[in-house]
Amino acid sequence: MPLLQVTDLHVSYGAIKAVQGISFYLNEGEVVTLLGANGAGKSTTMNTIIGIVKASQGKIEFDGQDITGMPSHQIIKRGIALSPEGRQVFPRMSVTENLKMGAYTAKDSKVVVKGIQQAFDLFPILKERQNQLAGTLSGGEQQMLAVARALMTDPKLLILDEPSLGLAPIIVKDIFALITKISQMGITVLLVEQNARMALGVSDRGYVLETGKIVIEGRSDDLLVNPEVRNAYLGG
Amino acid sequence: MFLQQVFNGLTIGMTYALVAVGFSMVYGVLELANFANGAFYILAPYILFLMFSSMSWGLLPAIILAIIVTGVVGALMDHFILATIRKNKAPVSSSMVATLGVSTVITNGLIAIFGSDTKPIPSNVGIDSIHISTAILTGTQVLIIIAAVIIMVVLSLIVYKTKLGSAMRSIAQNGTAARMMGVNVNSIITITFFIGSACAAIAGAMTSMYYGSVDTMLYFSVSVKTFASVILGGIGSVPGAMLGGMLIGMLETFITGYVTSAYRDTISFMIIIVLLIVRPTGLLGQKKITKV
Numbered sequence: 001m002p003l004l005q006v007t008d009l010h011v012s013y014g015a016i017k018a019v020q021g022i023s024f025y026l027n028e029g030e031v032v033t034l035l036g037a038n039g040a041g042k043s044t045t046m047n048t049i050i051g052i053v054k055a056s057q058g059k060i061e062f063d064g065q066d067i068t069g070m071p072s073h074q075i076i077k078r079g080i081a082l083s084p085e086g087r088q089v090f091p092r093m094s095v096t097e098n099l100k101m102g103a104y105t106a107k108d109s110k111v112v113v114k115g116i117q118q119a120f121d122l123f124p125i126l127k128e129r130q131n132q133l134a135g136t137l138s139g140g141e142q143q144m145l146a147v148a149r150a151l152m153t154d155p156k157l158l159i160l161d162e163p164s165l166g167l168a169p170i171i172v173k174d175i176f177a178l179i180t181k182i183s184q185m186g187i188t189v190l191l192v193e194q195n196a197r198m199a200l201g202v203s204d205r206g207y208v209l210e211t212g213k214i215v216i217e218g219r220s221d222d223l224l225v226n227p228e229v230r231n232a233y234l235g236g
Numbered sequence: 237m238f239l240q241q242v243f244n245g246l247t248i249g250m251t252y253a254l255v256a257v258g259f260s261m262v263y264g265v266l267e268l269a270n271f272a273n274g275a276f277y278i279l280a281p282y283i284l285f286l287m288f289s290s291m292s293w294g295l296l297p298a299i300i301l302a303i304i305v306t307g308v309v310g311a312l313m314d315h316f317i318l319a320t321i322r323k324n325k326a327p328v329s330s331s332m333v334a335t336l337g338v339s340t341v342i343t344n345g346l347i348a349i350f351g352s353d354t355k356p357i358p359s360n361v362g363i364d365s366i367h368i369s370t371a372i373l374t375g376t377q378v379l380i381i382i383a384a385v386i387i388m389v390v391l392s393l394i395v396y397k398t399k400l401g402s403a404m405r406s407i408a409q410n411g412t413a414a415r416m417m418g419v420n421v422n423s424i425i426t427i428t429f430f431i432g433s434a435c436a437a438i439a440g441a442m443t444s445m446y447y448g449s450v451d452t453m454l455y456f457s458v459s460v461k462t463f464a465s466v467i468l469g470g471i472g473s474v475p476g477a478m479l480g481g482m483l484i485g486m487l488e489t490f491i492t493g494y495v496t497s498a499y500r501d502t503i504s505f506m507i508i509i510v511l512l513i514v515r516p517t518g519l520l521g522q523k524k525i526t527k528v
Contacts (some may be wrong), residue, residue: 050416051415052412052415052416071420072415072416072418073415073418073419073420076416076417076418077418082416084412084413084416088410088412088413088416089410089413090405090406090409090410090413091409091410092405092409092522093402093405093406093409097402100402101402101406101414101417101419102417104399104402104403104406104417104418104419105417105418149417
Protein backbone atom coordinates (compact mmCIF):
# COMPACT_ATOMS: atom_id res chain seq x y z
CA MET A 1 0.00 0.00 0.00
CA PRO A 2 1.42 3.42 -0.98
CA LEU A 3 2.28 6.00 1.69
CA LEU A 4 0.40 8.69 -0.21
CA GLN A 5 -2.37 7.95 -2.66
CA VAL A 6 -4.11 10.78 -4.51
CA THR A 7 -7.14 9.66 -6.50
CA ASP A 8 -9.04 11.73 -9.07
CA LEU A 9 -8.30 15.05 -7.35
CA HIS A 10 -10.16 18.14 -8.50
CA VAL A 11 -9.52 21.62 -7.12
CA SER A 12 -11.25 24.82 -8.19
CA TYR A 13 -10.81 28.47 -7.32
CA GLY A 14 -14.28 29.76 -8.03
CA ALA A 15 -14.87 29.09 -11.72
CA ILE A 16 -11.22 28.29 -12.43
CA LYS A 17 -10.46 24.58 -12.42
CA ALA A 18 -6.83 24.48 -11.28
CA VAL A 19 -6.57 20.70 -10.91
CA GLN A 20 -8.78 18.46 -13.03
CA GLY A 21 -8.79 14.90 -11.86
CA ILE A 22 -5.20 13.89 -11.15
CA SER A 23 -4.12 10.61 -9.59
CA PHE A 24 -0.68 9.66 -8.33
CA TYR A 25 0.97 7.78 -5.50
CA LEU A 26 4.19 7.58 -3.51
CA ASN A 27 5.57 4.41 -1.99
CA GLU A 28 7.42 4.60 1.29
CA GLY A 29 11.08 5.54 0.76
CA GLU A 30 10.60 6.86 -2.78
CA VAL A 31 11.57 10.22 -4.21
CA VAL A 32 8.90 11.25 -6.72
CA THR A 33 8.96 14.34 -8.93
CA LEU A 34 5.96 16.30 -10.10
CA LEU A 35 6.98 18.31 -13.17
CA GLY A 36 5.08 21.08 -14.81
CA ALA A 37 5.22 24.65 -16.08
CA ASN A 38 3.92 27.67 -14.19
CA GLY A 39 0.18 27.41 -13.65
CA ALA A 40 0.03 23.66 -14.26
CA GLY A 41 -1.50 23.14 -10.80
CA LYS A 42 1.55 21.84 -8.93
CA SER A 43 1.41 24.14 -5.91
CA THR A 44 -2.36 23.86 -5.75
CA THR A 45 -2.00 20.08 -5.53
CA MET A 46 0.57 20.40 -2.71
CA ASN A 47 -1.56 22.91 -0.80
CA THR A 48 -4.52 20.57 -1.13
CA ILE A 49 -2.57 17.60 0.23
CA ILE A 50 -1.59 19.67 3.27
CA GLY A 51 -5.14 20.99 3.74
CA ILE A 52 -4.55 24.68 2.99
CA VAL A 53 -6.81 24.43 -0.07
CA LYS A 54 -9.93 22.25 -0.12
CA ALA A 55 -10.48 19.63 -2.80
CA SER A 56 -13.75 19.92 -4.72
CA GLN A 57 -13.67 16.23 -5.62
CA GLY A 58 -11.42 13.20 -5.17
CA LYS A 59 -9.58 11.50 -2.38
CA ILE A 60 -6.25 11.87 -0.60
CA GLU A 61 -5.07 8.97 1.54
CA PHE A 62 -1.98 9.09 3.72
CA ASP A 63 -0.56 6.20 5.69
CA GLY A 64 -3.76 4.22 5.22
CA GLN A 65 -6.09 7.03 6.35
CA ASP A 66 -8.38 9.30 4.40
CA ILE A 67 -7.14 12.85 4.99
CA THR A 68 -9.28 14.61 2.37
CA GLY A 69 -10.78 17.80 3.78
CA MET A 70 -9.04 17.52 7.15
CA PRO A 71 -7.76 20.76 8.68
CA SER A 72 -4.02 21.35 8.16
CA HIS A 73 -3.04 20.99 11.81
CA GLN A 74 -4.44 17.46 11.88
CA ILE A 75 -2.77 16.45 8.61
CA ILE A 76 0.60 17.76 9.79
CA LYS A 77 0.35 15.81 13.04
CA ARG A 78 0.07 12.64 10.94
CA GLY A 79 3.55 13.19 9.52
CA ILE A 80 3.45 15.32 6.38
CA ALA A 81 5.68 18.40 6.22
CA LEU A 82 5.77 21.01 3.49
CA SER A 83 8.61 23.27 2.46
CA PRO A 84 6.45 25.72 0.51
CA GLU A 85 7.10 27.51 -2.73
CA GLY A 86 8.78 30.86 -2.10
CA ARG A 87 10.21 29.66 1.27
CA GLN A 88 7.58 31.39 3.43
CA VAL A 89 9.85 31.72 6.46
CA PHE A 90 8.69 33.94 9.33
CA PRO A 91 10.63 37.13 8.52
CA ARG A 92 10.66 38.73 11.97
CA MET A 93 11.55 35.56 13.84
CA SER A 94 15.09 34.36 14.36
CA VAL A 95 16.42 31.26 12.59
CA THR A 96 16.04 29.26 15.81
CA GLU A 97 12.46 30.48 16.34
CA ASN A 98 11.61 29.50 12.76
CA LEU A 99 12.98 26.02 13.40
CA LYS A 100 10.93 25.77 16.59
CA MET A 101 7.82 26.64 14.59
CA GLY A 102 8.61 23.64 12.41
CA ALA A 103 8.19 21.45 15.49
CA TYR A 104 5.00 23.23 16.55
CA THR A 105 2.95 20.03 16.65
CA ALA A 106 5.58 18.16 18.72
CA LYS A 107 4.54 17.63 22.32
CA ASP A 108 7.99 16.56 23.53
CA SER A 109 10.62 19.28 23.97
CA LYS A 110 13.32 16.68 23.19
CA VAL A 111 12.03 16.58 19.60
CA VAL A 112 12.72 20.32 19.33
CA VAL A 113 16.26 20.02 20.70
CA LYS A 114 17.01 17.06 18.45
CA GLY A 115 15.46 18.75 15.43
CA ILE A 116 17.51 21.91 15.88
CA GLN A 117 20.67 19.83 16.29
CA GLN A 118 19.86 17.93 13.10
CA ALA A 119 19.14 21.18 11.24
CA PHE A 120 22.48 22.64 12.31
CA ASP A 121 24.28 19.44 11.27
CA LEU A 122 22.64 19.48 7.84
CA PHE A 123 23.06 23.22 7.35
CA PRO A 124 26.05 24.60 9.29
CA ILE A 125 25.29 28.09 7.93
CA LEU A 126 22.02 28.11 9.91
CA LYS A 127 23.98 27.53 13.10
CA GLU A 128 26.12 30.58 12.33
CA ARG A 129 22.96 32.60 11.68
CA GLN A 130 20.83 31.14 14.50
CA ASN A 131 20.02 34.47 16.15
CA GLN A 132 19.56 36.41 12.93
CA LEU A 133 16.06 37.35 11.76
CA ALA A 134 14.97 35.06 8.92
CA GLY A 135 13.92 38.04 6.80
CA THR A 136 17.53 39.18 6.62
CA LEU A 137 18.89 35.87 5.24
CA SER A 138 19.81 35.40 1.59
CA GLY A 139 17.44 33.50 -0.69
CA GLY A 140 19.54 30.33 -0.53
CA GLU A 141 19.76 30.51 3.26
CA GLN A 142 16.01 31.03 3.51
CA GLN A 143 15.48 27.96 1.33
CA MET A 144 17.73 25.91 3.61
CA LEU A 145 15.79 27.24 6.59
CA ALA A 146 12.47 26.29 4.96
CA VAL A 147 13.71 22.74 4.33
CA ALA A 148 15.26 22.46 7.80
CA ARG A 149 12.02 23.74 9.34
CA ALA A 150 10.00 21.11 7.47
CA LEU A 151 12.38 18.40 8.69
CA MET A 152 12.04 19.37 12.37
CA THR A 153 9.56 16.65 13.32
CA ASP A 154 11.11 13.85 11.23
CA PRO A 155 8.10 13.64 8.90
CA LYS A 156 7.16 10.47 7.05
CA LEU A 157 6.57 12.52 3.92
CA LEU A 158 8.44 15.68 3.00
CA ILE A 159 6.97 17.82 0.24
CA LEU A 160 9.43 20.21 -1.39
CA ASP A 161 7.66 22.80 -3.50
CA GLU A 162 10.08 24.35 -6.02
CA PRO A 163 13.14 24.35 -3.77
CA SER A 164 15.40 25.60 -6.60
CA LEU A 165 13.23 28.56 -7.57
CA GLY A 166 15.21 31.79 -7.85
CA LEU A 167 18.46 30.36 -6.52
CA ALA A 168 21.95 30.61 -7.99
CA PRO A 169 23.00 27.47 -9.95
CA ILE A 170 25.67 26.51 -7.44
CA ILE A 171 23.15 26.58 -4.58
CA VAL A 172 20.64 24.64 -6.69
CA LYS A 173 23.23 21.85 -6.94
CA ASP A 174 23.55 21.80 -3.14
CA ILE A 175 19.79 21.65 -2.71
CA PHE A 176 19.48 18.62 -4.99
CA ALA A 177 22.38 16.88 -3.28
CA LEU A 178 20.51 17.47 -0.05
CA ILE A 179 17.38 15.76 -1.39
CA THR A 180 19.35 12.55 -1.88
CA LYS A 181 20.68 12.94 1.68
CA ILE A 182 17.16 13.40 3.09
CA SER A 183 15.99 10.34 1.18
CA GLN A 184 18.83 8.33 2.72
CA MET A 185 17.55 9.39 6.15
CA GLY A 186 14.48 7.28 5.33
CA ILE A 187 12.11 10.12 4.51
CA THR A 188 9.78 9.81 1.51
CA VAL A 189 10.10 12.91 -0.69
CA LEU A 190 7.60 14.48 -3.06
CA LEU A 191 9.50 16.98 -5.17
CA VAL A 192 7.73 19.65 -7.20
CA GLU A 193 9.97 21.25 -9.76
CA GLN A 194 10.39 23.12 -13.00
CA ASN A 195 14.05 22.17 -13.16
CA ALA A 196 13.32 18.83 -14.82
CA ARG A 197 16.87 17.56 -15.40
CA MET A 198 17.97 18.04 -11.80
CA ALA A 199 14.69 16.79 -10.34
CA LEU A 200 14.54 13.62 -12.43
CA GLY A 201 18.22 13.07 -11.65
CA VAL A 202 17.51 12.61 -7.93
CA SER A 203 14.08 10.94 -8.09
CA ASP A 204 12.83 7.40 -8.68
CA ARG A 205 9.69 8.25 -10.60
CA GLY A 206 8.02 11.28 -12.07
CA TYR A 207 4.73 12.73 -13.24
CA VAL A 208 4.22 15.53 -15.74
CA LEU A 209 1.37 17.90 -15.00
CA GLU A 210 -0.11 20.10 -17.71
CA THR A 211 -3.03 22.49 -17.19
CA GLY A 212 -4.38 20.52 -14.26
CA LYS A 213 -3.95 17.02 -15.69
CA ILE A 214 -1.25 14.38 -15.55
CA VAL A 215 -0.10 13.80 -19.12
CA ILE A 216 2.97 11.57 -18.69
CA GLU A 217 4.17 9.34 -15.89
CA GLY A 218 6.97 6.86 -15.49
CA ARG A 219 10.38 6.03 -14.10
CA SER A 220 12.71 9.03 -13.95
CA ASP A 221 15.28 7.31 -16.19
CA ASP A 222 12.59 6.75 -18.82
CA LEU A 223 11.26 10.30 -18.52
CA LEU A 224 14.75 11.70 -19.05
CA VAL A 225 14.83 10.08 -22.50
CA ASN A 226 11.13 10.51 -23.29
CA PRO A 227 10.94 12.70 -26.44
CA GLU A 228 7.93 14.69 -25.21
CA VAL A 229 9.55 15.43 -21.88
CA ARG A 230 12.82 16.28 -23.60
CA ASN A 231 11.07 18.73 -25.92
CA ALA A 232 8.95 20.42 -23.30
CA TYR A 233 11.18 20.42 -20.21
CA LEU A 234 14.73 19.54 -21.12
CA GLY A 235 15.27 21.87 -24.05
CA GLY A 236 15.27 19.17 -26.74
CA MET B 237 1.51 69.86 41.30
CA PHE B 238 4.00 68.40 38.84
CA LEU B 239 4.35 65.11 40.72
CA GLN B 240 0.57 64.87 41.04
CA GLN B 241 0.24 65.26 37.27
CA VAL B 242 2.81 62.51 36.80
CA PHE B 243 0.80 60.18 39.07
CA ASN B 244 -2.47 60.98 37.30
CA GLY B 245 -0.92 60.70 33.86
CA LEU B 246 0.71 57.43 34.77
CA THR B 247 -2.61 55.99 35.98
CA ILE B 248 -4.56 56.98 32.89
CA GLY B 249 -1.65 56.04 30.64
CA MET B 250 -1.55 52.54 32.16
CA THR B 251 -5.22 51.96 31.37
CA TYR B 252 -4.78 53.21 27.80
CA ALA B 253 -1.72 51.02 27.41
CA LEU B 254 -3.67 47.97 28.55
CA VAL B 255 -6.54 48.51 26.08
CA ALA B 256 -4.07 49.31 23.31
CA VAL B 257 -2.09 46.11 23.92
CA GLY B 258 -5.23 43.98 23.62
CA PHE B 259 -6.27 45.85 20.49
CA SER B 260 -2.79 45.48 19.05
CA MET B 261 -2.61 41.73 19.67
CA VAL B 262 -5.85 41.23 17.73
CA TYR B 263 -4.65 43.57 15.02
CA GLY B 264 -1.44 41.56 14.83
CA VAL B 265 -3.10 38.23 14.07
CA LEU B 266 -5.84 39.50 11.75
CA GLU B 267 -4.83 42.99 10.57
CA LEU B 268 -8.29 43.83 11.83
CA ALA B 269 -9.20 47.06 13.64
CA ASN B 270 -11.57 45.65 16.25
CA PHE B 271 -14.18 48.35 16.81
CA ALA B 272 -15.87 46.24 19.45
CA ASN B 273 -12.85 46.65 21.73
CA GLY B 274 -14.21 49.94 23.15
CA ALA B 275 -17.56 48.24 23.79
CA PHE B 276 -15.82 45.47 25.75
CA TYR B 277 -14.10 48.21 27.74
CA ILE B 278 -17.46 49.60 28.94
CA LEU B 279 -19.18 46.21 29.19
CA ALA B 280 -16.95 45.22 32.12
CA PRO B 281 -17.82 48.16 34.43
CA TYR B 282 -21.53 47.52 33.84
CA ILE B 283 -21.10 43.88 34.86
CA LEU B 284 -19.17 45.16 37.85
CA PHE B 285 -22.01 47.55 38.67
CA LEU B 286 -24.61 44.80 38.34
CA MET B 287 -22.73 42.28 40.49
CA PHE B 288 -21.37 44.65 43.12
CA SER B 289 -24.22 47.14 43.56
CA SER B 290 -27.31 45.10 42.70
CA MET B 291 -26.31 41.60 43.75
CA SER B 292 -23.90 42.71 46.50
CA TRP B 293 -21.02 40.49 45.41
CA GLY B 294 -17.59 41.25 46.81
CA LEU B 295 -15.49 43.64 44.75
CA LEU B 296 -12.82 41.12 43.77
CA PRO B 297 -15.20 38.34 42.64
CA ALA B 298 -17.24 40.95 40.74
CA ILE B 299 -14.12 42.21 38.94
CA ILE B 300 -12.98 38.70 38.07
CA LEU B 301 -16.41 37.79 36.73
CA ALA B 302 -16.54 40.99 34.67
CA ILE B 303 -13.16 40.20 33.11
CA ILE B 304 -14.00 36.58 32.31
CA VAL B 305 -17.46 37.34 30.91
CA THR B 306 -16.07 40.11 28.69
CA GLY B 307 -13.24 37.88 27.48
CA VAL B 308 -15.73 35.16 26.62
CA VAL B 309 -17.95 37.64 24.76
CA GLY B 310 -14.90 38.63 22.67
CA ALA B 311 -14.04 35.00 21.98
CA LEU B 312 -17.65 34.21 21.03
CA MET B 313 -17.76 37.18 18.68
CA ASP B 314 -14.76 35.73 16.90
CA HIS B 315 -15.94 32.15 16.93
CA PHE B 316 -19.47 32.76 15.67
CA ILE B 317 -19.15 35.89 13.55
CA LEU B 318 -15.60 36.64 12.46
CA ALA B 319 -14.52 33.01 11.91
CA THR B 320 -17.48 32.57 9.56
CA ILE B 321 -16.50 35.69 7.66
CA ARG B 322 -12.92 34.37 7.36
CA LYS B 323 -14.18 30.98 6.20
CA ASN B 324 -16.10 32.64 3.40
CA LYS B 325 -12.90 34.44 2.43
CA ALA B 326 -14.52 37.85 2.73
CA PRO B 327 -12.18 40.86 2.97
CA VAL B 328 -11.03 42.13 6.38
CA SER B 329 -13.24 45.20 5.93
CA SER B 330 -16.29 42.91 6.31
CA SER B 331 -15.00 41.77 9.68
CA MET B 332 -14.37 45.37 10.66
CA VAL B 333 -17.96 46.31 9.88
CA ALA B 334 -19.10 43.24 11.84
CA THR B 335 -17.16 44.40 14.93
CA LEU B 336 -18.74 47.82 14.52
CA GLY B 337 -22.12 46.04 14.53
CA VAL B 338 -21.24 44.09 17.68
CA SER B 339 -20.14 47.29 19.42
CA THR B 340 -23.45 48.94 18.52
CA VAL B 341 -25.40 45.98 19.87
CA ILE B 342 -23.42 46.02 23.14
CA THR B 343 -23.53 49.78 23.75
CA ASN B 344 -27.21 50.08 22.88
CA GLY B 345 -27.99 46.92 24.81
CA LEU B 346 -26.34 48.49 27.86
CA ILE B 347 -28.41 51.67 27.44
CA ALA B 348 -31.59 49.58 27.05
CA ILE B 349 -30.86 47.59 30.21
CA PHE B 350 -29.23 50.15 32.47
CA GLY B 351 -30.43 53.45 31.01
CA SER B 352 -28.20 56.20 29.74
CA ASP B 353 -27.53 57.88 33.09
CA THR B 354 -24.20 57.59 34.86
CA LYS B 355 -23.84 54.59 37.17
CA PRO B 356 -21.78 54.67 40.37
CA ILE B 357 -18.84 52.28 40.65
CA PRO B 358 -17.10 51.64 43.98
CA SER B 359 -13.75 53.32 44.12
CA ASN B 360 -12.57 52.25 47.54
CA VAL B 361 -10.32 49.28 46.89
CA GLY B 362 -9.03 48.96 50.43
CA ILE B 363 -5.52 50.19 49.68
CA ASP B 364 -4.25 53.21 51.61
CA SER B 365 -3.29 56.37 49.76
CA ILE B 366 0.39 57.18 49.52
CA HIS B 367 1.42 60.79 50.28
CA ILE B 368 4.64 62.00 48.69
CA SER B 369 5.28 65.65 49.62
CA THR B 370 2.10 67.41 48.43
CA ALA B 371 1.10 64.76 45.89
CA ILE B 372 -1.28 61.89 46.63
CA LEU B 373 -1.33 58.48 45.01
CA THR B 374 -4.79 57.09 45.83
CA GLY B 375 -5.41 53.42 46.59
CA THR B 376 -7.15 52.97 43.23
CA GLN B 377 -4.18 54.53 41.44
CA VAL B 378 -1.80 52.18 43.25
CA LEU B 379 -3.98 49.23 42.25
CA ILE B 380 -4.19 50.36 38.61
CA ILE B 381 -0.45 50.91 38.28
CA ILE B 382 0.54 47.64 39.96
CA ALA B 383 -2.10 45.57 38.15
CA ALA B 384 -1.30 47.11 34.75
CA VAL B 385 2.43 46.54 35.15
CA ILE B 386 1.90 42.91 36.18
CA ILE B 387 -0.53 42.26 33.33
CA MET B 388 1.73 43.85 30.74
CA VAL B 389 4.72 41.84 31.95
CA VAL B 390 2.65 38.66 31.79
CA LEU B 391 1.36 39.54 28.31
CA SER B 392 4.89 40.22 27.07
CA LEU B 393 6.00 36.87 28.45
CA ILE B 394 3.07 35.16 26.73
CA VAL B 395 3.75 36.83 23.39
CA TYR B 396 7.53 36.40 23.35
CA LYS B 397 8.23 33.36 25.51
CA THR B 398 5.42 30.84 25.11
CA LYS B 399 4.29 28.51 22.36
CA LEU B 400 0.95 30.35 22.25
CA GLY B 401 2.85 33.59 21.67
CA SER B 402 4.98 32.01 18.93
CA ALA B 403 1.78 30.84 17.25
CA MET B 404 0.30 34.35 17.47
CA ARG B 405 3.43 35.94 16.02
CA SER B 406 3.68 33.33 13.28
CA ILE B 407 0.10 34.09 12.21
CA ALA B 408 0.87 37.81 12.26
CA GLN B 409 3.93 37.31 10.04
CA ASN B 410 2.64 34.69 7.61
CA GLY B 411 -0.75 33.11 8.23
CA THR B 412 -0.47 30.50 5.49
CA ALA B 413 2.96 29.36 6.67
CA ALA B 414 1.59 29.17 10.22
CA ARG B 415 -1.06 26.71 8.99
CA MET B 416 1.64 24.73 7.19
CA MET B 417 3.44 24.36 10.54
CA GLY B 418 0.30 22.86 12.05
CA VAL B 419 -0.91 25.94 13.93
CA ASN B 420 -4.66 25.76 14.47
CA VAL B 421 -5.06 29.33 13.26
CA ASN B 422 -8.74 29.76 14.10
CA SER B 423 -8.44 28.67 17.70
CA ILE B 424 -5.33 30.82 18.25
CA ILE B 425 -7.24 33.82 16.88
CA THR B 426 -10.16 33.09 19.20
CA ILE B 427 -7.77 32.87 22.18
CA THR B 428 -6.23 36.17 21.10
CA PHE B 429 -9.69 37.73 21.11
CA PHE B 430 -10.27 36.40 24.62
CA ILE B 431 -7.03 37.99 25.83
CA GLY B 432 -7.62 41.27 23.98
CA SER B 433 -11.18 41.60 25.29
CA ALA B 434 -10.10 40.67 28.83
CA CYS B 435 -7.44 43.43 28.65
CA ALA B 436 -10.11 45.93 27.62
CA ALA B 437 -12.29 44.67 30.47
CA ILE B 438 -9.55 45.08 33.07
CA ALA B 439 -8.80 48.60 31.86
CA GLY B 440 -12.50 49.49 31.75
CA ALA B 441 -13.19 48.13 35.22
CA MET B 442 -10.19 49.90 36.72
CA THR B 443 -10.88 53.22 34.98
CA SER B 444 -14.49 53.21 36.16
CA MET B 445 -13.27 52.55 39.70
CA TYR B 446 -10.81 55.43 39.33
CA TYR B 447 -13.55 57.84 38.20
CA GLY B 448 -16.14 56.25 40.50
CA SER B 449 -18.65 55.96 37.67
CA VAL B 450 -19.41 54.59 34.22
CA ASP B 451 -21.56 55.72 31.31
CA THR B 452 -21.80 54.60 27.69
CA MET B 453 -20.17 57.80 26.38
CA LEU B 454 -16.87 56.33 27.55
CA TYR B 455 -17.07 54.00 24.55
CA PHE B 456 -16.32 56.76 22.08
CA SER B 457 -13.52 58.41 24.03
CA VAL B 458 -11.70 55.15 24.77
CA SER B 459 -11.95 54.03 21.14
CA VAL B 460 -10.30 57.20 19.91
CA LYS B 461 -7.56 56.91 22.53
CA THR B 462 -6.91 53.29 21.62
CA PHE B 463 -6.43 54.24 17.98
CA ALA B 464 -4.18 57.13 18.96
CA SER B 465 -2.10 54.85 21.22
CA VAL B 466 -1.55 52.13 18.64
CA ILE B 467 -0.81 54.59 15.85
CA LEU B 468 1.66 56.44 18.08
CA GLY B 469 3.34 53.24 19.23
CA GLY B 470 3.28 51.53 15.85
CA ILE B 471 0.35 49.43 14.71
CA GLY B 472 0.60 45.73 15.59
CA SER B 473 3.56 46.23 17.94
CA VAL B 474 2.91 45.10 21.53
CA PRO B 475 5.68 47.18 23.19
CA GLY B 476 4.64 50.05 20.89
CA ALA B 477 1.05 49.89 22.15
CA MET B 478 2.27 50.02 25.76
CA LEU B 479 4.49 53.02 25.03
CA GLY B 480 1.80 54.74 22.94
CA GLY B 481 -0.83 54.33 25.67
CA MET B 482 1.50 55.68 28.34
CA LEU B 483 2.47 58.70 26.24
CA ILE B 484 -1.11 59.56 25.31
CA GLY B 485 -2.18 59.33 28.96
CA MET B 486 0.69 61.53 30.11
CA LEU B 487 0.29 64.09 27.35
CA GLU B 488 -3.43 64.36 27.93
CA THR B 489 -3.00 64.82 31.67
CA PHE B 490 -0.28 67.42 31.34
CA ILE B 491 -2.09 69.48 28.73
CA THR B 492 -5.26 69.31 30.80
CA GLY B 493 -3.35 70.29 33.93
CA TYR B 494 -1.14 73.06 32.57
CA VAL B 495 -2.89 74.43 29.49
CA THR B 496 -6.61 73.80 29.29
CA SER B 497 -9.03 70.94 29.78
CA ALA B 498 -11.09 72.07 26.80
CA TYR B 499 -8.95 70.13 24.32
CA ARG B 500 -8.51 66.93 26.31
CA ASP B 501 -10.10 64.58 23.79
CA THR B 502 -8.85 66.57 20.82
CA ILE B 503 -5.22 65.79 21.67
CA SER B 504 -5.62 62.19 20.54
CA PHE B 505 -6.97 63.29 17.17
CA MET B 506 -4.12 65.74 16.69
CA ILE B 507 -1.60 63.01 17.47
CA ILE B 508 -3.25 60.65 14.96
CA ILE B 509 -3.24 63.27 12.20
CA VAL B 510 0.33 64.46 12.77
CA LEU B 511 1.73 60.93 13.02
CA LEU B 512 -0.02 59.64 9.93
CA ILE B 513 1.65 62.47 8.01
CA VAL B 514 5.08 62.46 9.65
CA ARG B 515 5.70 58.89 10.74
CA PRO B 516 2.98 56.43 9.68
CA THR B 517 4.84 53.44 11.15
CA GLY B 518 4.66 54.96 14.66
CA LEU B 519 7.47 55.01 17.21
CA LEU B 520 8.19 51.26 17.37
CA GLY B 521 6.37 50.00 14.28
CA GLN B 522 8.22 48.02 11.65
CA LYS B 523 7.97 48.29 7.96
CA LYS B 524 7.04 44.98 6.45
CA ILE B 525 10.01 43.06 5.17
CA THR B 526 9.13 41.90 1.70
CA LYS B 527 11.82 39.84 0.14
CA VAL B 528 11.38 37.35 -2.66
